[in-house]
Amino acid sequence: MTATLTLPPPASTERTKTRLLELVKRHGPQTAQDLAARLEVSIPAARRHLCDLQDQGLLESRTERPGGRGRPQHVFALTDRGEAAFPKTYSSLCVDVLRHIEALYGAGAVLEVLGARNTEIAGRLRPELPAAAPLGERVQTLVAHLTEHGFDAAAYEIDGQWHLIQHNCPNLTVARQYAQLCAAESTLYAELLGVPVARDTRIACGQGTCHYRIG
Missing domain, CATH: 3.30.1380 (Muramoyl-pentapeptide Carboxypeptidase; domain 2)
Incomplete structure (x- = not known):
């Protein structure tokens, strides 16, 4: 039986996820399309990172109306755990x-x-x-x-x-x-x-x- 070696994710992948969290923190709840555009990656690639961050409990998906008007859309927002990843004091x-x-x-x-x-x-x-x-x-x-x-x-x-x-x-x-x-x-x-x-x-x-x- 051959052992399977599990390699850690590439550093670039982790940097992308960190950047994604920073974008949600800075700009508030975002759609996958908005995040893909800001990161300059494909929408499927952005969704993969978003799913990973949801699995880690750092992001949550919810439905909002942009600006309180228009059609509802799915956005991603920080969870309490995601918020805790950013600096807090005393x-x-x-x-x-x-x-x-x-x-x-x-x-x-x-x-x-x-x-x-x-x-x-x-x-x-x-x-x-x-x-x-x-x-x-x-x-x-x-x-x-x-x-x-x-x-x-x-x-x-x-x-x-x-x-x-x-x-x-x-x-x-x-x-x-x-x-x-x-x-x-x-x-x-x-x-x-x-x-x-x-x-x-x-x-x-x-x-x-x-x-x-x-x-």
């Missing part, structure tokens, strides 16, 4: 601390703690975002700071309004249990930029990005 410790604060002093105390944190962060960043600077310049400075801290942020302007996108939430475990963290984040951005900030989507709610409208 999650379990922070959740434990906030839980104890809430148990000892009430839910309002959590907001007070997050408010004090905002005050400290704003004090550090305010000199880098002077009110006299153009709004676009201040937004891009904030984007650079957020990206440095793991948010994979970007900004763009449409019809005179700025939009801030966060492709990663380094505090996802905390944000899922304490919506106050996301509320404090919006408040901090508005304070630093000196204009109203409204959030349209939230990673902690299962959406692909955190999307803020500025001004």
